[in-house]
Amino acid sequence: MTYLIAFLIIFLLAVIIIQIGKVTELAAKIRGEEEVARQSSQQQGLWLLIFGIVFLIGCFWSAYYYRNYMFGYGPLTSASEHGADLDYIFNITLVFTGIVFVITHILLFWYSYKYREQQGQKALFFAHDTKLEYIWTAVPAVVMTLLVSQGLVTWNSIFPTLTEEDKYLEIEATGYQFAWDIRYPGADGKLGNKDFRLIDPATNSLGVDWTDEYSVDDVILGGTDKIVLPKDSTIKVRITAKDVLHNFYLPHFRVKMDAVPGLPTSFIFKPIMTTEEFRQQLRAYPEWQVPADPNDPEGKQRWETFEYELACAELCGKGHYSMRRVIEVVSREEYETWIAGQKSFYLENIRGTAADPHKDKLFSNEIKLRARELKSAMEAALKETATDADKTIQLKHVFYKTGSDELSDLSKYELDNLADLMQKNAGVRVELGGHTDNTGDPAANLTLSQKRADNVRAYLINKGIDAARLVSKGYGQDKPLESNDTEEGRQKNRRTELRIISK
Numbered sequence: 423m424t425y426l427i428a429f430l431i432i433f434l435l436a437v438i439i440i441q442i443g444k445v446t447e448l449a450a451k452i453r454g455e456e457e458v459a460r461q462s463s464q465q466q467g468l469w470l471l472i473f474g475i476v477f478l479i480g481c482f483w484s485a486y487y488y489r490n491y492m493f494g495y496g497p498l499t500s501a502s503e504h505g506a507d508l509d510y511i512f513n514i515t516l517v518f519t520g521i522v523f524v525i526t527h528i529l530l531f532w533y534s535y536k537y538r539e540q541q542g543q544k545a546l547f548f549a550h551d552t553k554l555e556y557i558w559t560a561v562p563a564v565v566m567t568l569l570v571s572q573g574l575v576t577w578n579s580i581f582p583t584l585t586e587e588d589k590y591l592e593i594e595a596t597g598y599q600f601a602w603d604i605r606y607p608g609a610d611g612k613l614g615n616k617d618f619r620l621i622d623p624a625t626n627s628l629g630v631d632w633t634d635e636y637s638v639d640d641v642i643l644g645g646t647d648k649i650v651l652p653k654d655s656t657i658k659v660r661i662t663a664k665d666v667l668h669n670f671y672l673p674h675f676r677v678k679m680d681a682v683p684g685l686p687t688s689f690i691f692k693p694i695m696t697t698e699e700f701r702q703q704l705r706a707y708p709e710w711q712v713p714a715d716p717n718d719p720e721g722k723q724r725w726e727t728f729e730y731e732l733a734c735a736e737l738c739g740k741g742h743y744s745m746r747r748v749i750e751v752v753s754r755e756e757y758e759t760w761i762a763g764q765k766s767f768y769l770e771n772i773r774g775t776a777a778d779p780h781k782d783k784l785f786s787n788e789i790k791l792r793a794r795e796l797k798s799a800m801e802a803a804l805k806e807t808a809t810d811a812d813k814t815i816q817l818k819h820v821f822y823k824t825g826s827d828e829l830s831d832l833s834k835y836e837l838d839n840l841a842d843l844m845q846k847n848a849g850v851r852v853e854l855g856g857h858t859d860n861t862g863d864p865a866a867n868l869t870l871s872q873k874r875a876d877n878v879r880a881y882l883i884n885k886g887i888d889a890a891r892l893v894s895k896g897y898g899q900d901k902p903l904e905s906n907d908t909e910e911g912r913q914k915n916r917r918t919e920l921r922i923i924s925k
């Protein structure tokens with residue numbers, strides 16, 4: 423039925439069109455065909471002229487009206503050093519193409535009006551004009567050469583070759599469907615190596631090579647964490663992708679570079695305004711002095727909620743939009759504080775697991791950290807106000823070979839630190855206590871814990887501590903810290919403790 427109605431509608435429409443055509447034909451016959459055509463030409467010539475004028479005025483008006491939304495003007499001047507050069511190139515190009523646009527636009531519509539069909543006027547035909555060919559080849563060629571050479575100069579200044587001596591912060595951005603992972607180099611200032619063969623979606627999504635010591639302190643920002651950058655510092659971004667083509671785009675810094683799987687690219691730029699400074703710049707313009715949320719007129723203004731952003735400028739899939747990330751530019755000092763508070767991915771997620779290639783060694787920062795921990799525990803234990811609990815210190819990093827009383831190689835760091843503290847606090851006497859969990863024979867556990875405590879004592883005596891200051895005692899499984907029902911609890915119960923006897 424629907425089809426029938428649709429068919430009837432189309433059929434009737436066709437009939438109407440044919441009838442209108444017939445009426446026009448008859449009218450033309452009555453008035454003379456030429457006259458009708460001429461009238462139509464007059465009208466269309468006039469309409470074209472009106473359209474030409476309105477459109478041109480509209481172009482200039484809209485460019486003026488929306489000037490504060492365009493990059494390179496007013497509130498949206500570049501927040502990076504090279505950005506001003508890039509904006510300059512864009513503006514030059516706009517001026518040249520603008521001149522050509524205005525001239526061709528006026529000529530196009532003026533001539534279509536001027537040479538509309540009129541009585542006694544005949545079109546002039548010419549097949550070829552060499553002079554004209556020369557002019558319209560030479561003029562664009564000269565202009566293009568100027569623009570391209572100027573552009574190359576700017577390109578070369580934006581992409582300097584950085585050497586080892588240059589001070590810069592190198593970070594890495596890896597795009598994937600649909601997010602960015604941002605890697606910071608940590609305190610050593612260098613990013614560790616990567617190898618795609620090491621990629622493991624669960625534990626090492628970037629394929630970082632943990633055997634490279636530079637990777638040990640690398641920080642990886644995933645998810646939606648803010649990307650923090652220091653102002654007035656040269657930043658080099660290594661840009662890569664894991665699946666499809668993405669594009670690393672920081673519009674406010676005029677940074678834009680493809681992220682290509684298998685082909686690392688990079689971009690060097692220097693932010694010159696903090697987020698707060700950029701907000702203050704926006705604040706002066708009426709476009710930004712409106713409520714950020716139209717439903718909440720009393721809430722924050724648009725300039726107050728402004729954030730720099732990273733966007734993916736490649737249509738990389740249906741979740742493409744979710745690759746947006748907020749960038750915060752802060753002062754150098756604030757950046758140092760922020761990065762110092764970020765956790766190393768390796769130390770948080772890999773250290774001590776089966777994937778840790780450094781199981782049998784300690785890093786210098788860990789040694790320092792442990793020395794500090796033991797020192798502050800000892801200080802607390804020696805205070806006048808120290809409680810019994812304060813006076814018992816867990817030697818957390820003293821280990822033995824499995825099922826044996828022999829000290830493991832890594833225990834020496836903690837014991838050396840302890841020997842050091844014993845030397846500095848010469849009057850202190852301590853008891854070294856060995857503890858086991860409840861697996862196995864209680865009597866054997868008692869013997870094992872005594873032997874272990876004896877070995878710790880022997881190590882310290884060997885380091886020059888007076889034997890009279892050291893008592894060793896095995897407690898076996900009698901003093902558990904936690905329940906022995908879980909592996910975690912048992913692990914806590916297998917321990918070596920130090921107790922201050924007198925000072």
Ligand SMILES: [Cu+2]
Binds near residue numbers: 668736737742745
């Ligand atoms: Cu993308």
